[in-house]
Amino acid sequence: MTTATVPGIAIQRVDRSRLPELDFATLGFGTVYSDHMLTADYAGGRWGEPALVPFGPLPLSPATAALHYGQSVFEGLKAHRAPGGEVLLFRPDENARRFRRSAERMAMPPVPEAVFVEGLRELVRLDAGWVPPAGGGALYIRPLLFATDPSLRVRPAEGYRLVVFTFPFGAYFPPTIDALVSPTHVRAFPGGTGDVKPAGNYGAGLVAEAAARAEGCDTVLWLDGWEHRYVEECGVMNLFVVLGDVVVTPPLGGTILGGVTRDSVLTLLRDAGHRVEERRLAIDEVVAAHREGRLRECFGTGTAATLAHVRRLRYDGADLLLPPVEARTVGPAVKERLIAIMSGRAPDPYGWLLRL
Ligand SMILES: Cc1ncc(COP(=O)(O)O)c(C=O)c1O
Numbered sequence: 001m002t003t004a005t006v007p008g009i010a011i012q013r014v015d016r017s018r019l020p021e022l023d024f025a026t027l028g029f030g031t032v033y034s035d036h037m038l039t040a041d042y043a044g045g046r047w048g049e050p051a052l053v054p055f056g057p058l059p060l061s062p063a064t065a066a067l068h069y070g071q072s073v074f075e076g077l078k079a080h081r082a083p084g085g086e087v088l089l090f091r092p093d094e095n096a097r098r099f100r101r102s103a104e105r106m107a108m109p110p111v112p113e114a115v116f117v118e119g120l121r122e123l124v125r126l127d128a129g130w131v132p133p134a135g136g137g138a139l140y141i142r143p144l145l146f147a148t149d150p151s152l153r154v155r156p157a158e159g160y161r162l163v164v165f166t167f168p169f170g171a172y173f174p175p176t177i178d179a180l181v182s183p184t185h186v187r188a189f190p191g192g193t194g195d196v197k198p199a200g201n202y203g204a205g206l207v208a209e210a211a212a213r214a215e216g217c218d219t220v221l222w223l224d225g226w227e228h229r230y231v232e233e234c235g236v237m238n239l240f241v242v243l244g245d246v247v248v249t250p251p252l253g254g255t256i257l258g259g260v261t262r263d264s265v266l267t268l269l270r271d272a273g274h275r276v277e278e279r280r281l282a283i284d285e286v287v288a289a290h291r292e293g294r295l296r297e298c299f300g301t302g303t304a305a306t307l308a309h310v311r312r313l314r315y316d317g318a319d320l321l322l323p324p325v326e327a328r329t330v331g332p333a334v335k336e337r338l339i340a341i342m343s344g345r346a347p348d349p350y351g352w353l354l355r356l
Pocket residue numbers: 076233235236237238257258259260261262301302303304
């Protein structure tokens with residue numbers, strides 16, 4: 001469909017960097033954006049050359065198709081600074097592939113994977129000063145693709161824009177989370193879009209997240225959308241449960257997002273000798289395991305948090321309290337190992353890192 005390559009991306013630099021005003025110690029998540037962004041436009045059946053330009057607002061027609069009919073997909077990945085100062089991207093090729101699948105599912109032209117990887121490599125290189133110091137957080141990278149046609153006809157648009165921008169963030173995630181098993185809402189269903197990342201998946205989940213907070217929880221534990229019986233994901237993270245000495249995670253089958261962190265955690269767990277099962281897991285089985293004292297751990301995995309330990313599951317008006325994190329042996333160890341690889345503190349035997 002397109003042959004756009006990246007032989008030296010055109011760069012328009014900011015007149016004055018905002019970096020000197022940045023305090024890495026007090027950063028939230030997505031509050032201060034780095035100086036530049038990558039953009040590329042799709043028109044006339046092909047991708048134009050990408051460019052690096054100052055981060056800033058986009059002029060949009062009120063009729064912009066993405067705003068009305070939701071042709072908008074995104075990605076999320078991170079760059080870390082290694083102890084020696086080098087900047088490391090974690091598995092960007094996986095995000096490139098998932099971005100392609102998301103675009104295809106939403107009838108959008110995929111961004112060539114080489115453009116995606118090379119483009120964001122050049123972007124991070126240009127704004128390398130925005131990557132927090134080693135051990136002090138990471139640079140989050142947000143690729144976005146949306147339909148730009150100023151047209152209200154319900155059909156795949158003809159024009160699209162790719163925008164990639166970044167922001168530094170610190171250790172903002174709480175050490176443990178509480179999750180409400182949503183009694184009513186579902187995130188995904190067979191034939192839907194649960195296994196890709198269109199914007200609408202996230203807007204549709206917000207009311208359930210608000211309901212979880214109203215019950216004193218941090219997020220939602222999603223059950224399947226067909227029988228409302230099997231556990232699927234935890235907020236915007238993949239879900240792992242430790243039953244006795246077996247680690248269980250729901251299988252990818254069209255309704256679960258194939259997380260890059262999930263895949264990495266599965267590899268590390270297997271290589272550490274854990275018994276791991278990718279299988280359907282009914283909420284009743286989780287409740288029974290808790291009653292029998294076999295529910296050892298529960299955690300979510302995703303780029304932003306890496307791994308978040310679940311402290312409490314709230315289901316059907318009752319609380320299932322899990323053992324304290326200090327007593328856990330699986331989640332804390334795999335989290336430490338994964339972060340050590342991502343941030344260049346440990347060797348990378350899997351070839352997961354792209355060095356800038
Ligand atoms: C619904 C959902 N599940 C799981 C994940 C975790 O995916 P990853 O590990 O690639 O960040 C994400 C984040 O992208 C997500 O949005």
